[in-house]
Structure formats: structure tokens, C-alpha cells
Amino acid sequence: MTAQFDQHAFEQAAEELCRYGRILYANNWSPATSSNYSVRLSADACALTSSGKHKGELTPADILAVNMHGEPLTQGKPSAETLLHTQLYQRDAQIGAVLHTHSPTVVLLSQIWAQDSLSITGWELQKAFAGETTHEGTVTFPIFANDQDIARLASEVEQSMKNNGQGHAYLIRGHGVYTWGKDLAECFRHLEAIEHLLGYQLELLKLRQS
Numbered sequence: 737m738t739a740q741f742d743q744h745a746f747e748q749a750a751e752e753l754c755r756y757g758r759i760l761y762a763n764n765w766s767p768a769t770s771s772n773y774s775v776r777l778s779a780d781a782c783a784l785t786s787s788g789k790h791k792g793e794l795t796p797a798d799i800l801a802v803n804m805h806g807e808p809l810t811q812g813k814p815s816a817e818t819l820l821h822t823q824l825y826q827r828d829a830q831i832g833a834v835l836h837t838h839s840p841t842v843v844l845l846s847q848i849w850a851q852d853s854l855s856i857t858g859w860e861l862q863k864a865f866a867g868e869t870t871h872e873g874t875v876t877f878p879i880f881a882n883d884q885d886i887a888r889l890a891s892e893v894e895q896s897m898k899n900n901g902q903g904h905a906y907l908i909r910g911h912g913v914y915t916w917g918k919d920l921a922e923c924f925r926h927l928e929a930i931e932h933l934l935g936y937q938l939e940l941l942k943l944r945q946s
């Protein structure tokens with residue numbers, strides 16, 4: 737079956753992804769052509785950044801549509817990590833956007849954190865995550881080992897979500913973060929919260945060691 741999507745929705749999504757690319761690059765979260773971003777177009781297609789593009793200089797020609805198997809539906813080479821996006825869209829119909837970035841905070845903290853998950857509590861900014869209503873809750877980010885076999889990593893993520901719940905985001909060690917939301921605005925809010933919350937954690941580690 738051919739995946740269906742609306743051309744106008746695709747063009748709008750492409751413009752939005754370019755706009756967010758400029759913001760994410762300016763924030764130093766997507767250096768050296770790393771990272772990838774996507775927006776759901778339908779039940780069986782999403783708009784996604786092409787592989788290897790400078791994220792501060794994206795144009796709509798750098799965005800392609802893929803089906804939920806990660807196969808291109810328009811011109812372009814999908815990001816190597818496409819299956820990590822489609823895994824999320826396939827498991828939860830409420831997910832409308834996914835952002836994956838490589839900020840220094842996330843890369844450093846995930847590299848030095850020995851456990852395979854990182855839980856935080858007590859921060860007001862936890863309320864930036866959809867459904868979190870109090871600083872007294874606990875937000876947990878699983879940390880997966882980096883893997884160049886993306887299909888294997890995607891199935892590991894799926895298994896972890898089945899066992900432990902979907903959560904708001906996960907980290908890949910020494911690599912970056914994936915987060916999601918009902919649309920790009922919510923997803924960006926989650927990413928911004930992660931950067932701050934993990935930034936606090938990294939600073940605390942330094943303060944406690946000094």
C-alpha cells in the first residue's frame with residue numbers, strides 16, 4: 737500500500753522543520769550536520785530531515801517524506817536514524833513530532849553517567865513535560881548504549897518502552913537525546929527542558945566533586 741500524505745501538510749512541515757533547525761543549530765544542540773527532526777504527516781508517513789545537512793541552513797529541499805518503514809516517498813536520502821523516529825510514530829498515534837539533537841550537555845552527561853537511566857526530581861522545570869504537574873514527581877530518562885545498527889537500537893528502545901513506559905525522552909550514550917511531543921512546539925519545549933534539567937545535573941556533579 738502506498739503511504740498517503742497531504743502535499744500541503746508536507747510543505748508546511750518542511751518549512752517548520754527548517755525554522756526549528758535554525759533555532760536548534762543556534763543553540764549549539766545540532767553541530768556538524770548531526771541531529772534529525774521529523775513531523776508526522778499521517779498515520780503512515782512523516783516529514784524528516786535528509787541525511788548530512790547543516791541544520792542551521794536547512795531549506796525545504798532538505799526535507800523528505802518517508803513511510804513508517806523508513807522508506808523515502810519523495811526525493812532525498814533519509815537520515816541514518818530514521819527508524820528511531822518511525823518507532824515512536826508507530827507506537828503512539830498522539831506523537832506528532834520528534835527531535836533528536838547532540839548538545840554538549842546531553843553528550844557529556846550521558847557519557848559519564850554510569851547507570852542505564854537517569855532520574856530527576858525536585859525541579860520546577862519538570863512541569864514543562866506534558867502531563868507532569870509537580871516538581872515532586874520523578875522523571876526518568878533511559879540511557880541506551882550507542883549503536884550504529886539503528887534497527888537493533890530501535891527494537892531495544894521499543895522493548896524498554898514496553899517494559900518501563902514510554903516516558904518523555906531517552907538518551908543515547910555519548911551521542912544525544914530523542915524527545916517527542918504532540919507537535920513541534922511541544923516537542924521543542926520538552927527538548928529545552930531536558931537541556932536545562934540535565935544541565936543542572938551536570939553542574940551538580942561538578943560542584944559535588946570540587
Ligand SMILES: [Zn+2]
Nearest residue numbers: 770771817912
Ligand atoms: Zn544522532
